[in-house]
Amino acid sequence: MPPRVLVLAVQTPFSDGGAERHVRRLTEELRIRQIEADLVTMPLIEHERFDLIRSAAAWRSLDLSEVGGRPVDAVIATRFPSYAARHDNKIVWLIHQYRQVYDQFGTSYSDFTSSAEDRRTREAIAEIDRVGLTEARKVFANSGNVAARLSRFNGISSEPLYHPPPLDGRYREGPLGDYALTVGRLDAWKRADLPIAALAHAPSARLIVVGRGPEEGRLRRLARDTGVADRVDWVAAVSDEELIELYAGARLVVVAPANEDLGYVPLEAHLSGKAVLTTEDAGGPLEFVRDGETGFVVPASAEALGRAMELAWPHGEELAVLGHRGRQRAAQLSWSATVSALLSAAGLT
Amino acid sequence: MSSERDLVADLAAEIRAAVAETAPPPPALSREGSSPEEEAVRTTLLRAGSHITPSVPESSRLARGKRIALRLLRFLWRDQVAFNTLLLEAATASVARLAAERETLDRLAAAVVRIDESLSAERSRTRASLREELVQWIAPWQRRAAIQDARLTRLESASPKSQTPSAAAGAPARAIPPGVYSLFEERFRGSPEEIAARQAEYLSHLKGVPGPVLDVGCGRGELLRLLAENGIPASGVETNPIAAAECRQAGLAVEEGDGLASLAGRPGGSLGAVVALQVVEHWTPEQIFVFLQEARRTLVPGGILIAETINVDSISAWKAFYLDPSHVRPFPAEALAFLAEAAGFVETRIEYRAPLPPQERLVETSENEAKLNRLLFGPQDYALIARVPTS
Numbered sequence: 001m002p003p004r005v006l007v008l009a010v011q012t013p014f015s016d017g018g019a020e021r022h023v024r025r026l027t028e029e030l031r032i033r034q035i036e037a038d039l040v041t042m043p044l045i046e047h048e049r050f051d052l053i054r055s056a057a058a059w060r061s062l063d064l065s066e067v068g069g070r071p072v073d074a075v076i077a078t079r080f081p082s083y084a085a086r087h088d089n090k091i092v093w094l095i096h097q098y099r100q101v102y103d104q105f106g107t108s109y110s111d112f113t114s115s116a117e118d119r120r121t122r123e124a125i126a127e128i129d130r131v132g133l134t135e136a137r138k139v140f141a142n143s144g145n146v147a148a149r150l151s152r153f154n155g156i157s158s159e160p161l162y163h164p165p166p167l168d169g170r171y172r173e174g175p176l177g178d179y180a181l182t183v184g185r186l187d188a189w190k191r192a193d194l195p196i197a198a199l200a201h202a203p204s205a206r207l208i209v210v211g212r213g214p215e216e217g218r219l220r221r222l223a224r225d226t227g228v229a230d231r232v233d234w235v236a237a238v239s240d241e242e243l244i245e246l247y248a249g250a251r252l253v254v255v256a257p258a259n260e261d262l263g264y265v266p267l268e269a270h271l272s273g274k275a276v277l278t279t280e281d282a283g284g285p286l287e288f289v290r291d292g293e294t295g296f297v298v299p300a301s302a303e304a305l306g307r308a309m310e311l312a313w314p315h316g317e318e319l320a321v322l323g324h325r326g327r328q329r330a331a332q333l334s335w336s337a338t339v340s341a342l343l344s345a346a347g348l349t
Numbered sequence: 350m351s352s353e354r355d356l357v358a359d360l361a362a363e364i365r366a367a368v369a370e371t372a373p374p375p376p377a378l379s380r381e382g383s384s385p386e387e388e389a390v391r392t393t394l395l396r397a398g399s400h401i402t403p404s405v406p407e408s409s410r411l412a413r414g415k416r417i418a419l420r421l422l423r424f425l426w427r428d429q430v431a432f433n434t435l436l437l438e439a440a441t442a443s444v445a446r447l448a449a450e451r452e453t454l455d456r457l458a459a460a461v462v463r464i465d466e467s468l469s470a471e472r473s474r475t476r477a478s479l480r481e482e483l484v485q486w487i488a489p490w491q492r493r494a495a496i497q498d499a500r501l502t503r504l505e506s507a508s509p510k511s512q513t514p515s516a517a518a519g520a521p522a523r524a525i526p527p528g529v530y531s532l533f534e535e536r537f538r539g540s541p542e543e544i545a546a547r548q549a550e551y552l553s554h555l556k557g558v559p560g561p562v563l564d565v566g567c568g569r570g571e572l573l574r575l576l577a578e579n580g581i582p583a584s585g586v587e588t589n590p591i592a593a594a595e596c597r598q599a600g601l602a603v604e605e606g607d608g609l610a611s612l613a614g615r616p617g618g619s620l621g622a623v624v625a626l627q628v629v630e631h632w633t634p635e636q637i638f639v640f641l642q643e644a645r646r647t648l649v650p651g652g653i654l655i656a657e658t659i660n661v662d663s664i665s666a667w668k669a670f671y672l673d674p675s676h677v678r679p680f681p682a683e684a685l686a687f688l689a690e691a692a693g694f695v696e697t698r699i700e701y702r703a704p705l706p707p708q709e710r711l712v713e714t715s716e717n718e719a720k721l722n723r724l725l726f727g728p729q730d731y732a733l734i735a736r737v738p739t740s
């Protein structure tokens with residue numbers, strides 16, 4: 001009888017984003033290793049503050065020790081509050097915490113205030129994290145950055161466990177093109193405004209912005225206002241193949257998020273043999289982008305990014321060397337290593 | 350490969366230098382050490398910043414039309430916008446000011462803690478050194494108080510009989526009461542520690558003597574204490590009842606009484622050493638000879654005699670002799686040695702003790718000054734050391 005493992009994930013109804021694809025991929029990777037795996041999802045309701053706690057309570061009330069008369073050998077929980085679920089052999093692979101009450105609290109990315117209700121909610125979430133994570137047999141984090149936050153805010157230690165980006169095995173190196181590439185949903189915290197505004201300081205550069213999101217209008221206005229609109233191309237939706245093509249033909253990839261958990265973009269760029277330009281406060285990307293090793297790391301300002309782009313632009317040979325080195329490093333990630341780490345922590349190897 | 354590396358490193362260095370010249374990015378919102386309340390106020394202000402002017406969300410219906418309407422009606426809330434901006438600026442400045450004040454307060458509080466710590470350390474150091482000084486200062490006063498207590502006890506317990514004129518007449522003894530003598534010694538003889546340091550010089554003679562040591566006139570028992578510390582069996586005799594009682598209280602084997610009588614009462618050959626330090630000057634020559642004879646009798650063969658007294662050869666020592674009202678006669682070293690030999694001691698020798706410090710002596714640049722030094726400023730004491738023949 002193959003071991004039975006459940007992957008626990010948070011669902012965003014009517015949406016099929018990166019998080020959903022990631023847990024499906026994990027389930028798939030377990031199945032091809034002769035594990036009877038399935039996905040258990042529940043939505044996280046955020047209508048009112050108390051909904052967060054109610055959702056955690058719903059997970060807590062789930063008894064997954066056996067299903068259909070047969071025991072479940074292990075569960076792998078991912079995001080808040082799926083790890084509130086109870087199981088004797090619970091492994092957590094923390095994608096990220098409920099960041100609004102931790103590192104994002106007090107920044108524009110969090111709408112939590114110091115009202116009594118918000119404070120209670122924050123305390124409750126910290127308690128849910130403490131209980132749900134410390135009772136787990138092992139806690140992995142999606143990246144060193146996520147592990148560092150968990151240690152800083154909750155005093156819980158965890159082991160970073162990386163995994164390859166979604167189109168693993170399909171990225172390819174192509175000739176150095178004549179455009180910089182930035183990829184990602186156009187959310188405020190992804191800070192696509194930085195590479196766009198950077199063009200004003202990089203007269204030689206062109207930029208392709210891949211993605212859509214609530215910031216799109218503002219970003220387009222920014223491009224117009226800073227006089228760089230003629231050097232920015234917008235690509236709203238791309239197929240996998242088109243994305244691979246765009247990566248393969250880029251000159252350099254720019255990624256400037258504010259404290260991202262991990263971020264696939266640098267990995268995808270490196271696997272396509274491209275150097276990455278990022279910022280000192282990018283978070284996860286810094287675990288793969290090393291200044292002067294696999295790309296450039298500069299202060300988080302449009303001017304710094306622009307100057308770096310302009311200086312790097314003519315140096316095709318050097319950019320190729322940086323990209324090549326990045327590829328060597330990123331290519332070491334594999335689903336087999338990731339899944340064996342999870343299974344061995346669960347005692348299932 | 351290495352040239353590639355160099356090129357890449359050069360480019361990275363060039364970029365680093367270039368971005369170093371750019372303006373730093375706006376400071377992070379979250380500040381070191383700020384409280385959740387401060388963070389929350391900052392968040393609120395930040396969010397207020399996006400509502401200075403009316404806006405239409407990207408996703409709302411008829412967004413384009415609404416935005417045009419907003420732009421047309423802008424003149425209606427121009428003042429309100431100015432007011433919003435000014436208010437927000439003022440609030441933001443206040444928050445920054447508050448944060449700065451809090452940082453100052455934190456620094457001050459830390460400084461206060463440091464000062465407090467250093468003060469309390471200083472206080473305990475001072476207290477310790479004061480206590481030490483106090484202990485040193487109070488010790489002689491405690492000894493004097495003990496002597497006075499003993500005097501009072503003697504006075505109160507003395508039977509009326511002993512105070513009868515006949516008893517007083519029958520015992521010419523000492524004119525000076527023992528309590529007064531104790532106070533005298535306390536004042537002039539030196540502290541017990543100084544005496545002990547001086548007497549320690551005799552330990553080498555007394556180690557390995559063939560029997561117990563008797564300290565005749567043991568006073569406050571300094572030598573007996575030293576002997577006990579060195580594991581040498583010893584006992585003492587002391588005429589002063591206050592001193593004798595003090596010794597016994599300290600656990601020393603001391604008999605109260607006359608040294609000569611005590612010796613006379615002991616069997617022959619029962620002692621390894623007889624010691625009499627600063628004693629013979631209290632006796633007449635006849636008593637001294639009796640003492641020497643009794644010492645010779647009670648000592649075993651090979652036993653030794655040590656008798657320390659004031660060095661008559663040094664005129665400066667005479668003052669010490671006359672200082673003590675119970676002294677009878679200064680006794681020259683040659684005479685003491687002669688009497689000891691007459692009493693049957695052999696190997697008699699004289700050791701001089703307690704030299705004056707150089708600043709109290711003449712500077713010797715000639716033979717005459719050396720002679721004068723010997724006469725005037727020689728050692729203050731001498732000790733006769735003699736042995737009972739072994740066969």
